[in-house]
Amino acid sequence: MSAGIELENVCCxxxxxxxxxxxxxxxxxGEFFSFLGPSGCGKTTILRMVSGxxxxxxxxxxxxxxxxxxxxPNQRPTALxxxxxxxxxxxxxxxxxxxxxxxxxxxxxxxxxxxxxxxxLVDLPGAADKMVSQLSGGQKQRVAIARALAxxxxxxxxxxxxxxxxxxxxxxxxxxxxxxQKRTGVTFIYITHDQGEAxxxxxxxxxxxxxxxxxxxxPRDIYDNPVNGFVASFVGENNIFEGDVGPVSAxxxxxSSPHGAFRARIAPEAQGKALKLYVRPEHTTLSKTAAxxxxxxxxxxxxxxxxxxxxxxxxxxxxxxxxxxxxNDGITVxxxxxxxxxxxxxxxxxxxxxxxxxxx
Amino acid sequence: xxDWLSPEAATALMLSLRVSLVATLAxxxxxxxVAYALARGRFVGHGLLNGLVHLPLILPPVVTGYLLLLTFGxxxxxxxxxxxxxxxxxxxRWTGAALAAAVMxxxxxxxxxxxxxxxxxxxxxEAASTLGASRLVVFGxxxLPLILPxxxxGAVLAFAKAMGEFGATITFVANxxxxxxxxxxxxxxxxQVPGGDGAALRLVAVSVAVAMAALALSEWLARRVAxxxxxx
Numbered sequence: 001m002s003a004g005i006e007l008e009n010v011c012c013x014x015x016x017x018x019x020x021x022x023x024x025x026x027x028x029x030g031e032f033f034s035f036l037g038p039s040g041c042g043k044t045t046i047l048r049m050v051s052g053x054x055x056x057x058x059x060x061x062x063x064x065x066x067x068x069x070x071x072x073p074n075q076r077p078t079a080l081x082x083x084x085x086x087x088x089x090x091x092x093x094x095x096x097x098x099x100x101x102x103x104x105x106x107x108x109x110x111x112x113x114x115x116x117x118x119x120x121l122v123d124l125p126g127a128a129d130k131m132v133s134q135l136s137g138g139q140k141q142r143v144a145i146a147r148a149l150a151x152x153x154x155x156x157x158x159x160x161x162x163x164x165x166x167x168x169x170x171x172x173x174x175x176x177x178x179x180x181q182k183r184t185g186v187t188f189i190y191i192t193h194d195q196g197e198a199x200x201x202x203x204x205x206x207x208x209x210x211x212x213x214x215x216x217x218x219p220r221d222i223y224d225n226p227v228n229g230f231v232a233s234f235v236g237e238n239n240i241f242e243g244d245v246g247p248v249s250a251x252x253x254x255x256s257s258p259h260g261a262f263r264a265r266i267a268p269e270a271q272g273k274a275l276k277l278y279v280r281p282e283h284t285t286l287s288k289t290a291a292x293x294x295x296x297x298x299x300x301x302x303x304x305x306x307x308x309x310x311x312x313x314x315x316x317x318x319x320x321x322x323x324x325x326x327x328n329d330g331i332t333v334x335x336x337x338x339x340x341x342x343x344x345x346x347x348x349x350x351x352x353x354x355x356x357x358x359x360x
Numbered sequence: 361x362x363d364w365l366s367p368e369a370a371t372a373l374m375l376s377l378r379v380s381l382v383a384t385l386a387x388x389x390x391x392x393x394v395a396y397a398l399a400r401g402r403f404v405g406h407g408l409l410n411g412l413v414h415l416p417l418i419l420p421p422v423v424t425g426y427l428l429l430l431t432f433g434x435x436x437x438x439x440x441x442x443x444x445x446x447x448x449x450x451x452x453r454w455t456g457a458a459l460a461a462a463v464m465x466x467x468x469x470x471x472x473x474x475x476x477x478x479x480x481x482x483x484x485x486e487a488a489s490t491l492g493a494s495r496l497v498v499f500g501x502x503x504l505p506l507i508l509p510x511x512x513x514g515a516v517l518a519f520a521k522a523m524g525e526f527g528a529t530i531t532f533v534a535n536x537x538x539x540x541x542x543x544x545x546x547x548x549x550x551x552q553v554p555g556g557d558g559a560a561l562r563l564v565a566v567s568v569a570v571a572m573a574a575l576a577l578s579e580w581l582a583r584r585v586a587x588x589x590x591x592x
Contacts, residue, residue: 051490073489086487090505099501100491151491 002187003064003077003154004029005050010059012045019045021211023059027189027204029154032181034190034198036222037208038234043191046208047157050189051080064154074103079148080157083164085140087132093119093143094128100151118146122180138169145180155187162197174201195235199223207231209356227267230356232278239284239322239343241277245352253352259316262294264350273354283349284324286312286335291344298322300339310334314343369563371538372546377570379454379542380522383462384515387469391518392511395473396499400482416528417467425531428460432532456533457540461522469518476510477503509585516578523570543567 005027012020020042027033035043048054050061052073060067068076079100088096095102097118098111106114112128119125122142132140141161148156158177162170178201181188192198198205199219206216207230215227226232229240243257245266253266255277264277290297298314305311310326312335322343326332335341365373397403398410416424432439432450443449450456480503488498526544533540535549547563550556 053486072494073486074492074494076490078490080487080490082483082487084481084483086481086483088484088488088502099488099493103488103491103493103497103501147487147491157490 002029002185005155006062008060010056010061012049012054013057018211023213025206025216027187029187030185032188032201032203034192034202034205035208036192036195036198036205038193041208042211043208044159047159047191051078051157052076077154078157079151079153081144081148081161083160085144087140087143089132093130096143097147097150099147114150118150122146137165138173141173149184153186155189158188158190160192177201207234210358212357214357228356229276229278229353232353237281238278245275252347255352258318259296259320263347264352265348266352270352270354275352275354277350278353279345279350281323282325284343284345286324286326286341286343290342294347295342295344297340298343300335300337300341303334303337365562366559368537369546369559372541372543373566375454376523376543379458379461380519383458383465383522384519387462387466388515391466391469392473395470395477399474399477413470414467416464421527422531424463425460425528428528428532452533452536452540454539457529457542460528460532461525464525464528465518465521468521469514472514472517473507473510476507480506509582512581513578516574520571520574
């Protein structure tokens with residue numbers, strides 16, 4: 001059945017390069033956990049360590065409470081789905097799916113039945129006797145999932161499996177993957193650089209940069225309460241102000257910047273560090289007159305219609321670029337290019353954050 | 361069928377076919393193993409093994425033949441033990457001609473197979489192993505079927521090279537009619553005697569025919585395998 005996974009002080013070196021630095025995660029059985037980060041952040045290395053293709057340089061990996069040190073990939077209760085899917089080109093679909101069963105010595109009739117059942121599960125009945133080359137990208141995707149599910153893994157590892165699909169299909173497969181995960185109850189560890197994918201599908205997300213896990217939290221907290229500037233910037237857009245942080249009271253602090261004095265939230269652990277103020281464009285409002293606090297005058301340089309909202313970009317004093325998202329609700333007035341407006345934000349929506357957590 | 365050839369020439373042809381076939385078949389498993397090690401392995405001595413395999417391609421064949429004689433000759437450091445323990449020797453036997461041909465053809469065999477292995481996506485092998493297959497099963501069920509065209513190409517190339525091997529063979533096992541006189545050495549021998557031109561020419565024609573047949577066979581096999589891979 002599904003198993004939990006613990007990474008305890010896991011490090012991985014490639015020569016002098018530290019690909020993963022002191023990773024500590026506890027993933028619960030049946031959880032959909034995503035590692036999110038740019039390429040080269042170490043997320044794939046973590047996946048390869050869990051699946052057994054790389055041994056950690058330091059630390060321990062436990063699957064279902066058991067230390068898996070020294071066991072080969074074929075001896076671990078994990079199944080890995082690759083970005084390029086890696087379906088066996090010489091086998092028909094059903095043999096692809098039943099490959100793991102054949103290796104385990106299951107007889108042909110049972111294999112065929114199991115393959116047919118799994119094809120139904122992934123919504124691809126009737127494809128059993130086709131060859132891999134006859135399927136579309138989305139269909140191959142489903143076969144790869146079925147093939148991994150066939151061996152009834154305790155943990156399913158997915159390495160950016162949707163990145164080769166087009167946008168529409170990707171969005172469809174997101175929901176599909178999530179549904180399959182719920183139906184089977186298998187622990188999913190999902191690797192992606194697409195923040196939308198990670199936020200939409202996961203129970204929890206671990207954001208990584210330069211080999212370090214920056215933050216582990218539920219998607220909403222990752223977006224609304226990022227712990228540092230890297231996380232805030234990686235999962236969304238920000239208006240950023242630099243300046244000197246004033247005294248802290250009741251979780252709020254002031255920031256005196258060249259663009260004025262601001263007030264924003266500050267986390268206890270951030271105090272005493274070099275901080276910048278981050279506020280999201282959708283939390284930035286535009287008005288003809290200055291608000292009571294946290295207001296900056298800017299000249300509108302670009303208005304981009306995005307459908308559900310309108311993205312307004314402007315330049316404040318000193319060439320500071322700012323942006324705001326205005327809801328396309330027919331009520332809010334959208335300023336035109338060249339107009340001077342005040343960009344304001346609620347202090348509770350702004351955060352004072354340090355830069356990324358990197359090695360000194 | 362071989363009436364128009366002199367008995368001597370017919371013997372040389374049959375011997376050449378036997379020597380080349382044995383050389384190819386015997387070196388095939390070793391060739392696959394070495395090619396796999398070179399393509400996928402990361403170990404100390406990788407460069408050395410690669411160099412050793414390719415050495416016969418670069419050395420003058422007569423040098424390879426002489427080295428074989430020093431090693432596998434009756435007094436050679438391996439050859440002497442073989443003779444003392446098993447009463448077996450390569451020296452001046454058709455088996456020696458097969459050994460020389462195998463060594464000379466080995467680089468071509470390994471190269472073709474290695475290229476085929478390197479063209480296989482390692483992710484396919486990794487996928488198979490996360491599905492529970494051991495290394496041996498992965499090789500047998502995933503890698504081997506995919507590299508089959510490369511193995512066939514390598515084997516045909518090795519066979520052709522073995523058919524034409526001259527320098528190492530004549531140096532190692534000499535030119536004994538009926539025992540070590542292969543097609544090329546027979547042609548050479550005919551050319552050394554007055555009036556032997558006609559016999560030599562007939563053997564040359566045979567050589568050309570065998571080469572063409574081997575080429576046609578490999579083309580046919582390659583196409584068959586390609587069709588199978590493309591999806592029945």
